[in-house]
Amino acid sequence: MDKDEYKKLVKQLTPKENKGKNAIIAFLVGGAIGVIAEGIANLLVHCFAIAKTESYLWTCLIVIFVASLFTALGFFDNWVSKTKAGLILPTTGFAHSVTSAGLDYKRDGLITGIGANLFKLAGSVILYGIIGAFFFSILGVIIYG
Amino acid sequence: MASLKFDNVYIKDSFSIAGPLESEGKIRKYDLTMDDYYYQEKTFLDAEIRMQKVVIDNLLYKNKMAKKIDVLIGGDLSNQMTITSFSAKNFEIPLLGVYSACATFAESLLLAATMIDGGKMKNAITMTSSHNLNAERQFRFPIEYGAPKNGTTTFTATGAVGAIITNEESKIKIEAATIGNVVDFDQKDASHMGAVMTPAAIEVFIKHLNDLKRNAEYYDVILTGDLGAIGSTILKECLKTNYGINLKNHMDAGCEIFLESQEVYSGSSGPVTLPLVLFNKILKNPKYKRILLIATGSLHSKDTTNQKKSIPSIAHAISLEVKA
The missing domain is CATH 3.40.47.40 (Stage V sporulation protein AD)
Structure with a gap:
C-alpha cells in the first residue's frame, strides 16, 4: 500500500464538514447573544438608571456570569459544541473555557490544579490579545495621532 | 514468524x-x-x-x-x-x-x-x-x-x-494470534482515528492470512476494533483495491455499541470497545464459530499531536474458535 495513495483514499472517503452551514449557525447564535446583550444593556440604562457606557461593562459581567454558571450546571458544553463557533467567539466562550478548566482541575489542588490550569485554553486568548492590543494601539497613535 | x-x-x-x-x-x-x-x-x-x-x-x-x-x-x-x-x-x-x-x-x-x-x-x-x-x-x-x-x-x-x-478446556479456544508491527501512514489528524489505524489493521490481517495460509472467508466474523464507521469504509475500500479482498463478514466494534441517535459521530472507541462487543454480542451468538479479532490502537499522545507529528498505529490479530 502506498502512502500517497492512502492519503488520497482517506480524503476521498472522509465526509466533508459543511462549513457554510457551520458558519450560518455560528452567525445566528453569535448574533443572538449580541442582541440579548444589547437588550440587557438597554434594560440596565432604563430600569436601573446606569449610564450607557457603564451599562456595557455590567452587561459583559452578566454574560460572563451566566456562561460560567451554565458551565458549572453541566449543560453548557453541549450548547457550545452544537452551536459551532457561535458561543465560543463571544465572551461566553472565554468564560466557558476558564470555568470548565477550573472545574476539571479542582481536585488537583489549588496551586498545581486550578492555579496552573485555569487559563489552559484561555491563556492564548489573553497573551495574543495583549500583544494584539499593543500593536494596534501603536498603529492607532500613528494614524490618528 | x-x-x-x-x-x-x-x-x-x-x-x-x-x-x-x-x-x-x-x-x-x-x-x-x-x-x-x-x-x-x-x-x-x-x-x-x-x-x-x-x-x-x-x-x-x-x-x-x-x-x-x-x-x-x-x-x-x-x-x-x-x-x-x-x-x-x-x-x-x-x-x-x-x-x-x-x-x-x-x-x-x-x-x-x-x-x-x-x-x-x-x-x-x-x-x-x-x-x-x-x-x-x-x-x-x-x-x-x-x-x-x-x-x-x-x-x-x-x-x-x-x-x-x-489451560482447562472450555467452549472458547484461543487458536492463533498474529503480533502486529507499528505502522505510520503519515496521518496527523487525532480526531480521525479510523484513518490512522486502518493501515495497521490491514497489515496484520494480511500477515495473519499469509502466515496461516487462510483466506478471509475462513472466518465467520472479522471483528475490528475500533475503526468507526468512516474507518470501516476506508478498510473495505483499501482491501478491495490493494489486495482484491471483498470483506463481507466484517463487523466493527466501534459501530456496535452506540445507537446513531446517541450522536457519537463516527462511533465508539477506547480499549474497552472491542472486548465489550466480543463478550456481550459475538460470543453470545451461536452462529459465530470462527472469530478473528483485529484490535487496533493509535499510539499518540497530546504532545506528539501538538508537535504535529504523524500518528503511528498498531494492530494485533487473534483467532478464536467456539465449540457448540
Whole structure:
C-alpha cells in the first residue's frame, strides 16, 4: 500500500464538514447573544438608571456570569459544541473555557490544579490579545495621532 | 514468524461493566451497568479504578479462583497506566501492565495465551478499561469544555472488561494470534482515528492470512476494533483495491455499541470497545464459530499531536474458535 495513495483514499472517503452551514449557525447564535446583550444593556440604562457606557461593562459581567454558571450546571458544553463557533467567539466562550478548566482541575489542588490550569485554553486568548492590543494601539497613535 | 498457534488455551469466563450511555445503546445486556460516571466515587479516576476492581472481584468470586490466578495482564489509557496499577494493588496477583491504546485487550490476551500455552502458567486474568471523561481529559480538552467536534471523531466508551484465560478446556479456544508491527501512514489528524489505524489493521490481517495460509472467508466474523464507521469504509475500500479482498463478514466494534441517535459521530472507541462487543454480542451468538479479532490502537499522545507529528498505529490479530 502506498502512502500517497492512502492519503488520497482517506480524503476521498472522509465526509466533508459543511462549513457554510457551520458558519450560518455560528452567525445566528453569535448574533443572538449580541442582541440579548444589547437588550440587557438597554434594560440596565432604563430600569436601573446606569449610564450607557457603564451599562456595557455590567452587561459583559452578566454574560460572563451566566456562561460560567451554565458551565458549572453541566449543560453548557453541549450548547457550545452544537452551536459551532457561535458561543465560543463571544465572551461566553472565554468564560466557558476558564470555568470548565477550573472545574476539571479542582481536585488537583489549588496551586498545581486550578492555579496552573485555569487559563489552559484561555491563556492564548489573553497573551495574543495583549500583544494584539499593543500593536494596534501603536498603529492607532500613528494614524490618528 | 509473527503468527503463533496455540493448542491449549481457553477463555473460561468474562465479566463486563458498561457505562450509562453504553447500556442504553445497541447491546442492552451487560453483566453490570453504571448509573453515572462517578460510580459512587469522588473522581472519575477513582471511578475507573473501582470499575476494574469490581471486574476482577467478580471474576474471582464467580469462578472461585481467588488463589489460583498466576498473573494479571491488563492496561488502560491513563498516564503511566495508573488506573491498572491502582486497582491491582488490591489483589495479591502478580501484574503485567501493557499498553497499546485500543489494542490493549488483544495484547493482554496474546501474552496470556503465549504464557499458558508454553506451560509456564495455568490461569491468567486479562483486563482493560476506559472511561470517557478520563480519556477526554487525557487526550482532548477539560471535561466540561464543549469543543465542536467533526464527524470523524470517535467517542471513548466507558466500561471495564476482564476475562479468565486458562489451560482447562472450555467452549472458547484461543487458536492463533498474529503480533502486529507499528505502522505510520503519515496521518496527523487525532480526531480521525479510523484513518490512522486502518493501515495497521490491514497489515496484520494480511500477515495473519499469509502466515496461516487462510483466506478471509475462513472466518465467520472479522471483528475490528475500533475503526468507526468512516474507518470501516476506508478498510473495505483499501482491501478491495490493494489486495482484491471483498470483506463481507466484517463487523466493527466501534459501530456496535452506540445507537446513531446517541450522536457519537463516527462511533465508539477506547480499549474497552472491542472486548465489550466480543463478550456481550459475538460470543453470545451461536452462529459465530470462527472469530478473528483485529484490535487496533493509535499510539499518540497530546504532545506528539501538538508537535504535529504523524500518528503511528498498531494492530494485533487473534483467532478464536467456539465449540457448540
